[in-house]
Amino acid sequence: MTDYTLYGSQASLFTGKARGFLRWKGVAFTEKAVNDQIMKELILPTVGWPVIPILQMPDGELVQDTADIMANIEAAHPAPSLYPDGPVQRFASELLHTYADQWLVVPAMHYRWNYNEEWIYSEFGRSGAPDATPEEQYQLGKQRGQMFRGFVPMLGINDKTIPGIEASYEAFLAEFSEHLDVHPYLFGARPSLADFAFLGPLYAHLYRDPASGEIMKRLAPNVADWTERTIAGEGETGALAGDDTVPETLLPILRRAIAEHLPVLQTSLEQFATWLANAEPGAEVPRAFGQAAFTQSGRSGEIITASFSLFRLQAALDEYARMDAEARARADSLLDAIGGAALKTFTLPQRLERRNYKLHLAV
Numbered sequence: 001m002t003d004y005t006l007y008g009s010q011a012s013l014f015t016g017k018a019r020g021f022l023r024w025k026g027v028a029f030t031e032k033a034v035n036d037q038i039m040k041e042l043i044l045p046t047v048g049w050p051v052i053p054i055l056q057m058p059d060g061e062l063v064q065d066t067a068d069i070m071a072n073i074e075a076a077h078p079a080p081s082l083y084p085d086g087p088v089q090r091f092a093s094e095l096l097h098t099y100a101d102q103w104l105v106v107p108a109m110h111y112r113w114n115y116n117e118e119w120i121y122s123e124f125g126r127s128g129a130p131d132a133t134p135e136e137q138y139q140l141g142k143q144r145g146q147m148f149r150g151f152v153p154m155l156g157i158n159d160k161t162i163p164g165i166e167a168s169y170e171a172f173l174a175e176f177s178e179h180l181d182v183h184p185y186l187f188g189a190r191p192s193l194a195d196f197a198f199l200g201p202l203y204a205h206l207y208r209d210p211a212s213g214e215i216m217k218r219l220a221p222n223v224a225d226w227t228e229r230t231i232a233g234e235g236e237t238g239a240l241a242g243d244d245t246v247p248e249t250l251l252p253i254l255r256r257a258i259a260e261h262l263p264v265l266q267t268s269l270e271q272f273a274t275w276l277a278n279a280e281p282g283a284e285v286p287r288a289f290g291q292a293a294f295t296q297s298g299r300s301g302e303i304i305t306a307s308f309s310l311f312r313l314q315a316a317l318d319e320y321a322r323m324d325a326e327a328r329a330r331a332d333s334l335l336d337a338i339g340g341a342a343l344k345t346f347t348l349p350q351r352l353e354r355r356n357y358k359l360h361l362a363v
């Protein structure tokens with residue numbers, strides 16, 4: 001019997017993020033693969049929609065959303081700290097968190113579904129019904145996988161955009177490799193929030209799916225090595241970069257995040273404001289408002305404007321808002337250096353909050 005139970009799946013992006021974090025924290029937890037019974041009897045009655053991972057707390061409470069899982073564990077087990085101490089590092093961490101969760105999901109889904117489709121159907125079947133025959137597992141996995149397969153066009157992944165998505169991912173791998181030549185983790189010698197955020201897309205889809213893993217190991221062996229260390233929960237001791245500095249080698253990654261994702265976030269903000277004009281106070285917020293144009297490595301397409309991306313970004317904006325003048329000046333220099341000056345005045349017209357496991361207008 002352990003204190004915490006993580007309900008998830010080996011193939012799930014956000015389960016990998018939570019698993020690496022929990023291991024690194026050193027808390028005792030049991031991981032259980034979610035099957036139909038757990039979904040119907042535990043998750044749906046409380047959470048209300050089919051989503052993983054879920055962390056069950058020692059008192060039985062179910063926590064959904066990896067940011068909330070991390071915050072709850074952090075409150076109970078503060079050392080080693082997940083969040084950097086310095087305000088600018090915290091701000092940059094939340095920007096990278098938004099990029100990892102809400103933008104690197106695009107290459108993750110592209111490589112999974114366009115390079116590993118048959119494999120992932122069998123894999124979904126193996127985890128949902130470990131005792132079934134391979135043929136039954138494949139058929140079950142195919143049924144289960146349809147929803148995720150359906151997300152692929154919504155993420156703007158199509159013949160026109162794929163060369164841009166791949167070029168951008170390969171450039172990202174090169175940039176992350178250069179960073180890892182100098183630092184073992186994103187902000188220094190131990191993992192912190194942004195590492196576990198990156199682990200989401202980089203582990204299950206881009207490392208563990210066989211064809212994707214082959215690409216990562218060939219193009220960026222030290223990113224594969226970082227992925228192995230981070231999912232294992234290693235690196236619990238070292239220090240983060242001193243004086244609240246953001247390592248120089250992170251700037252190309254932040255620049256890429258801003259160049260590709262910020263235009264989509266700006267369109268999302270406009271569409272949120274339009275939706276808000278007719279919304280009831282405290283209303284549940286739709287998962288997507290519409291679509292936005294995006295460009296990756298010269299290829300343009302349209303992607304859904306996810307409300308959750310604004311919610312993740314809100315955490316970065318909160319860090320920025322609470323800075324004193326000295327930290328704000330350093331954050332502004334960082335924003336200028338990465339092409340993100342527009343974030344200085346990026347304001348949500350209404351705060352977002354999660355209630356009953358769903359996104360709502362804050363009350």
Ligand SMILES: N[C@@H](CCC(=O)N[C@@H](CS)C(=O)NCC(=O)O)C(=O)O
Pocket residue numbers: 012013014015050051052053064065066067308
């Ligand atoms: N923002 C959530 C996302 C969780 C999530 O999207 N999980 C995926 C599997 S990795 C899922 O269950 N998706 C179902 C859906 O989006 O409808 C988190 O950080 O935990």
